[in-house]
Amino acid sequence: MNLPIGARVRHFRGTRQQDVIAGLAGISVDYYSQIERGLRIPTIAVLHRIAQELGVPVAALLSEGTTVTVTAEDTAAPSIARALMGFGPPRSTDPAGPEVLRERVEAAWRSWQSSPTRFTDAADVLPDLITDTEHAVRAHRTGDSERRRETLRVSADLYFLLRSYLRRAGRTDLSMMAADRAVRAAEDADDPLRIAAAQWNLGHALLAAGDPDAAEQVARKGSEQLKHRAQGGDADCAAMAGALQLVTVMASARRKDWWAARDRLRSAAAPAAKQAGEGNVMWTVFGPTNVALHAMSIEMEAGEASEALHDADQIDTSRLPSLERRFTFLLEVARCHDLRREDPAVLLHLLQAEQLAPEDLSRAELARTMVVGLMRRARAMQARQAEQLAGRMDML
Known part of the structure; x- marks a missing residue:
């Protein structure tokens, strides 16, 4: 730092x-x-x-330059990166069955969405899970077709998780690789819902890589492919189509086209969320609350801090299944107060975010930027608290 x-x-x-x-x-x-x-x-x-x-x-006391570099470092566990690149231990035993792998992948997902130590937990379980799943995929290339498809579904779900983990651990390159593997696994499984979820994941990877146009194209393609299933009453497909709509909303926001982002959220994502209700289809956490969180994010990114805080007052994140979404809400509320130079409120929400998800806070570039700002400009007592927080975030 x-x-x-x-x-x-x-x-x-x-x-x-x-x-x-x-x-x-x-x-x-x-x-x-x-x-x-x-x-x-x-x-x-x-x-x-x-x-x-x-x-x-x-x-x-000397810094390397006059600017402040706050970008989070690569915090991906080396063992996960090695396993992803195919350098895990060889598997000469019989492969695990898809039922066993399914339980392990879903347990990893539950931990990822709910554990305050989710990065540490992921580093413990993902390397072996990657190796075992890849071994099973290779072993089931021939034989029972349904068993092969179920193994590929499990593989796609695992790579959805890896895309999310690697993105937040600072490895955008490997996150894109994981998203691509998820697409291939979902297509090989010939599973429409997972194909759409894979495109949702790829859209997020492209947004993280700074390519909103490509992200929007992928999301629109996925929405179109789900259109008939969603209209036919498939609730999961309808929710997935709504989640893809949110990717197009985020793409507009990344281009700073605030009016288009607001319009897409109001005309497409919000009605889909109202129809779907609160849910977590393919771990997207899509529903009215998530749409409201995106509406607040748009106002925050547009610099409309007062409007964003007004939106925040109407949001209750306590029942969301995703710790990450609750954490992001606190972080963005802190950013709104930061834009208004309301330092006590910035510090309060950063400390709440730390209590909820300390590992996420340490990796959040926006959080690190705000902590540096508090250390530079806040009153003495708040600056000392910010400095102590910086120490816990390994910034000093």
Whole structure:
């Protein structure tokens, strides 16, 4: 983490008073305070004197540049990446049956959607699960066709999970690979619902890779393929079609076409969510609450913080099956307060997000940006709390 000089000075000062360090360094308290808040860049001579009084080398206070780099690092477990690339241990035993693999994949999904330590949990179970599932897919290339299809369905569901994990662990490249494998597994299984879910996952991977146009094309294709099934009364397909509509909404938002995003959400996604009700088809968490969360996100990204907070007041995330969606809600509420420079509210919601999902907070680029902002500009007590939070997030 490349923290600004001021944040580093504040960190090493600890509980000592500003006026004491300023006096010993031979500068005014006001000048010293401006250094800590990032308003002034000290000369090397001044920085040397401050470092001497703090008892640290000058290098400890120097950042590599004048900008703040807050992008989360690659936090994907190496064992997962190795297994995904085919470097897992060889499987010479009989493959696990699709029923056993199904139980394991669904257990992994439940953990991913509900555990506050979901990254740690995933690192424990996914490597073997990837290897065992790939072994089963290879073993069932011939023989009973329905057993082969069920194994491929399990494989697609596993790669849906891997796409989500890898994206949030900072491996957009491997996330795209997982999304592509999910598409192939779903198509080989000839399962319309999973094909649509695979396109939903691919759309999210493309959004993360910065290609909203391609994401929208994929989502529209998936929606069109589900159209007749959804109209025929298949509730799961109708919900999946609605989830795909949200991908097109997000694509418009990524292009900063706020009016198109609002219109698509109001005219397509919201009616589909009303029809489908609250649910979690193919782990999409699609329903009225998720649509409301996207409406709030649009306003936040558009810079309409007051409107977004108004929307947030109407949202109850407590019954959502996805911890991630509840976490994202808290993070985006914090961002709205951040846009309004309401530092106590920013800190409050960041701390709530930490309590809910500490591993997610440490990996969230937006959270890291807000913590740095608080350390630079907040009042002393809040800045100290932000600094303590930064330490728990491994930013210092």
